[in-house]
Amino acid sequence: MIAQVLAQAFESPTIDYHALAPEIVLVSFAALLILLDVVLLEKGRTFISALAGIGLLATMLPILTLAIDGTDRVMFGGAYVVDDFSLVMKAMFVLSGYVVVLLSTNYIAEGDYWENEYYGLLLASLTGMVMISSARDLISIFVALELLSIPVYMMATWRKRDIRSNEAGLKYYLMGVFASAVMLYGMSMLYGTAGSTLLVDIGEAVGGEETTSIVTLAVIFTIIGFAFKVSAVPFHYWAPDTYEGAPTPVTAYLSVASKAAGFVALLQLVMVGFYARDDVYEPVLWILAAASMTVGNLLALRQENVVRMMAYSGVAQAGFMLAPLAVAGKIGDDAVVATVTYLLIYAAMNLGAFAVIIALARKTGSATLDSFNGAFHYAPGLTVVMTMFLFSLAGIPPFGGWFAKFAVLAALIDANTAAGVVLAVVAAVNSVIALYYYGGLARRMWAEEAPDGDLTPVRVPVSLVAALGLAAGLTLLFGVFPNLVSEVSDVSLISTLGG
Amino acid sequence: MSSWPWLQSGRIGDPQTPSLGSLAVSDFLRSYLTVAIFGAVALLLAGGILSLGRLIRPSHGNAEKLLTYESGVDPTGDMWSQSNIRYYVFALLFVMFDVEAVFLFPWATRLEAYGVFGLVEMGIFILILLLGLVYAWRKGMLRWV
Numbered sequence: 001m002i003a004q005v006l007a008q009a010f011e012s013p014t015i016d017y018h019a020l021a022p023e024i025v026l027v028s029f030a031a032l033l034i035l036l037d038v039v040l041l042e043k044g045r046t047f048i049s050a051l052a053g054i055g056l057l058a059t060m061l062p063i064l065t066l067a068i069d070g071t072d073r074v075m076f077g078g079a080y081v082v083d084d085f086s087l088v089m090k091a092m093f094v095l096s097g098y099v100v101v102l103l104s105t106n107y108i109a110e111g112d113y114w115e116n117e118y119y120g121l122l123l124a125s126l127t128g129m130v131m132i133s134s135a136r137d138l139i140s141i142f143v144a145l146e147l148l149s150i151p152v153y154m155m156a157t158w159r160k161r162d163i164r165s166n167e168a169g170l171k172y173y174l175m176g177v178f179a180s181a182v183m184l185y186g187m188s189m190l191y192g193t194a195g196s197t198l199l200v201d202i203g204e205a206v207g208g209e210e211t212t213s214i215v216t217l218a219v220i221f222t223i224i225g226f227a228f229k230v231s232a233v234p235f236h237y238w239a240p241d242t243y244e245g246a247p248t249p250v251t252a253y254l255s256v257a258s259k260a261a262g263f264v265a266l267l268q269l270v271m272v273g274f275y276a277r278d279d280v281y282e283p284v285l286w287i288l289a290a291a292s293m294t295v296g297n298l299l300a301l302r303q304e305n306v307v308r309m310m311a312y313s314g315v316a317q318a319g320f321m322l323a324p325l326a327v328a329g330k331i332g333d334d335a336v337v338a339t340v341t342y343l344l345i346y347a348a349m350n351l352g353a354f355a356v357i358i359a360l361a362r363k364t365g366s367a368t369l370d371s372f373n374g375a376f377h378y379a380p381g382l383t384v385v386m387t388m389f390l391f392s393l394a395g396i397p398p399f400g401g402w403f404a405k406f407a408v409l410a411a412l413i414d415a416n417t418a419a420g421v422v423l424a425v426v427a428a429v430n431s432v433i434a435l436y437y438y439g440g441l442a443r444r445m446w447a448e449e450a451p452d453g454d455l456t457p458v459r460v461p462v463s464l465v466a467a468l469g470l471a472a473g474l475t476l477l478f479g480v481f482p483n484l485v486s487e488v489s490d491v492s493l494i495s496t497l498g499g
Numbered sequence: 500m501s502s503w504p505w506l507q508s509g510r511i512g513d514p515q516t517p518s519l520g521s522l523a524v525s526d527f528l529r530s531y532l533t534v535a536i537f538g539a540v541a542l543l544l545a546g547g548i549l550s551l552g553r554l555i556r557p558s559h560g561n562a563e564k565l566l567t568y569e570s571g572v573d574p575t576g577d578m579w580s581q582s583n584i585r586y587y588v589f590a591l592l593f594v595m596f597d598v599e600a601v602f603l604f605p606w607a608t609r610l611e612a613y614g615v616f617g618l619v620e621m622g623i624f625i626l627i628l629l630l631g632l633v634y635a636w637r638k639g640m641l642r643w644v
Contacts, residue, residue: 012616027627034630038637213533220534280530 019073019082021062022090022130029055030123037116045115049105049463052119056098056126063091078198079137085491088340089133089264092347096257097126099351102467103358104249111247113158121151122253129261136272138187138197141265142180145229148261149176152254156246168245172254175228175238183225189218190273199272207276219280222269223288229262232322233291236315240303243311248361251307252354255314256347263321263343267336270325271493278329286326286419292319293430300437306357307367309437310350313393316434317346320408323423327415333492338411340489345392345404345478352471353389355464356382363458372441374450379458383445385472390438392475395431400478403485405431588640592632599628 017024033052036044066073072083100122108115128148135141153176157169191197193214194205206215224235231239243251274281296316303309324331324338357367359382364371376383392399405427412424460468478485567574606613606621613620635641 012614031627031630034634038630038633041637213530216530216533217537283531 013076016073016075016082018062018069019066019075019080021066022059022094023127025059025062026055026094026123026127026130029058030120030127033116033120033123037120045109048116048119049101049109052123053098053101055123056094056101059094059130060091063087063094067091076137078200079140080134081136082134083491085267085336085340085493086133088344088488088491089260090130092260092344093126093129093133093257096253096260096347096351097122097129099355099467099470100249100253100257102463102470103252103351103355104247105463106362106461107247107249107358108158111159112161113247118155118158121155125149125151125155125253126257129257129264132261133264135265136199136268138191138199138202141268142184142187145261145265146180148258149180152250152258155250156242156254158247158250159245162245164245165247166245168242171238172242172246179225179228179235182221182228186218186221186223186225189214190222193218199268202273203275206274215277216280219274219277220284223266223281223284226262226266226269227288230259230266230318230322231311231315232288232318233295233315236292236296239315240308240311243314244305244307244367248307248354248358248367251310252351252358255310255354256350259314259318260343260347263318263339266325267339268493270328271333271336275328275494282326282329282419285322285328286423289319289322289326290423290426292316292322293426294319297430297433297437301433303437304369305367306369306372306441309369309441310353310357313434313437314350316430317342317350317393319430320405320427321346323408323427324411326423327412327417327420330415330417330420331411333494334411334414336491336493337486337489338407340491341407341485342404344485344489345400345475348471348474348478349389349392349399349401352385352468352475353393355467355471356386356389359458359460359464359468362460363456369441369444370451372444373448375445377450378455382458382460382468385468386445387442388472388475390442392479394435394438396435398476398479400475400482400485402479403482406482407486585643588635592635592640595628595631599625 029052032055033048036048036051066082067084067087070084072081074081101119104118104122108118125148128144128146128151132141132144132148135144153169153173156172157165159165190202190206193212194202196202196205206219228235228238243254246254270281270285293316296312296314296319300309300312300316303312321339321342324335328335360372360375360379361367363378375386388399392401395401395405409424409427412420412427414420567578602624603621606617610617
């Protein structure tokens with residue numbers, strides 16, 4: 001055996017450096033940040049966050065040139081694919097990462113935190129996300145998933161003198177490891193069935209005439225592993241505690257980028273790997289979607305803490321994003337388009353909402369719903385943009401959220417099945433429930449009196465203003481010109497099957 | 500076993516077995532039944548073995564026997580003992596070198612075959628890992644004070 005291996009001539013794989021340029025730039029900047037930290041120690045604090053931002057913007061360049069070039073690039077025998085889908089998601093991850101850097105700049109600098117390491121870890125985690133968008137192979141998916149998760153376990157505990165932050169990180173870590181174990185178990189059965197780790201080969205092996213029990217188990221375990229990642233009910237219970245305890249910029253990162261990464265992997269697995277087995281994955285995704293929307297929204301109604309409310313709202317939004325996948329067997333690539341549309345718009349509006357929460361907490365130092373009372377009297381600008389983000393999350397035109405909800409509902413109706421229509425009704429009812437708590441928070445900000453009549457204005461630092469402007473601009477733009485999103489999100493996974 | 504043909508064949512979409520016992524079961528439910536059975540077996544196996552042990556083992560405790568086991572010597576001190584946090588750092592550093600070695604050995608055995616490509620790739624790999632060591636050193640983690 002060994003002699004046989006040794007006798008083989010080694011052929012170095014052809015590496016398309018243009019296709020890998022985003023990853024290479026990101027890794028170089030992450031390494032550069034650590035190197036600067038090692039050389040300069042505390043002297044680096046003044047510019048390290050700016051450098052992280054520059055690194056992310058530099059990463060956008062190769063993504064743009066690849067998008068302009070437009071050819072699908074397949075590497076390593078189909079394990080790593082750079083196509084429209086992966087480029088859109090890479091751009092989304094890098095831009096969300098940039099907004100998170102903007103959100104973190106003052107928060108991390110003003111606290112008693114290690115600063116240089118924070119940005120190094122953030123870039124490392126983003127590298128994992130950029131990789132997972134291209135990974136079409138079980139091993140690549142798993143390595144990318146761990147690369148994006150492990151730094152975030154540490155970032156969640158960044159307020160290390162706060163017991164809640166410790167709890168947040170530990171819970172997230174334990175749940176993440178548990179989910180990885182469940183997922184790996186499913187993947188091992190997939191490999192056993194297909195004899196290959198490539199999603200394309202798995203698609204062929206899994207999509208036979210009959211459903212074998214091993215395939216059912218494999219598909220369900222793998223999906224459950226990712227259901228933890230995207231915090232779908234009933235695998236959501238880590239989310240509120242982790243979101244509440246983690247530093248708020250990290251919470252924003254978790255709720256947008258980390259969740260989106262779970263969806264990217266899930267989309268690739270379902271659309272490329274399991275696609276023909278819709279009798280297995282559709283029911284389980286249907287239940288996850290319906291339960292996430294309903295339970296997430298109902299629990300959000302009862303929250304007293306705005307971050308916990310956003311956590312449950314995030315659970316409900318994850319339900320909306322899962323919904324098109326529950327009818328994917330009928331509508332094919334339209335499910336990918338609907339979910340990607342939702343992810344893009346959700347990223348803009350959710351990051352914006354967290355930016356306002358961080359800005360207001362600079363004055364109130366608290367995250368209870370009461371602390372938002374009367375914000376209009378001392379921070380009218382923040383109140384206006386927060387109202388916009390909240391209405392967008394609820395799905396009210398002309399803000400972006402309506403188009404996201406529209407895309408999902410249209411996909412569900414297009415499927416033309418009883419299951420699809422029922423899920424569309426569940427989604428519609430849940431949009432109304434969600435309006436109650438989103439609207440309730442907006443009402444507090446406009447109509448209530450400020451606590452203690454304290455009307456000193458909030459000083460919003462430049463980086464937060466930039467983040468708010470970016471998020472608000474995109475939320476409004478996506479709502480008024482939805483064709484901007486639909487143009488970008490018009491991607492497909494199934495057509496790359498042959499790749 | 501004859502009433503469970505779908506288990507024997509290992510296939511649950513078998514059209515000749517449209518029912519489970521006397522119950523008519525849809526294809527959909529039958530495919531998910533695998534998951535339920537799998538879960539039940541997992542629970543029964545763990546629960547069954549534990550309760551079986553409890554049922555059949557003799558229990559004649561005395562002070563000596565009930566003593567906490569600590570590698571054969573008499574346990575001393577409190578059960579809440581703290582260990583030095585520095586061990587943790589060294590454990591992490593050990594993992595770093597360990598992983599490095601795991602990848603270095605297979606590469607080293609076929610150094611010539613991998614040629615320049617392998618050399619450059621390995622160089623990048625070692626450089627990034629080395630950054631971790633330099634980081635630990637610069638942050639004073641290697642000092643045992």
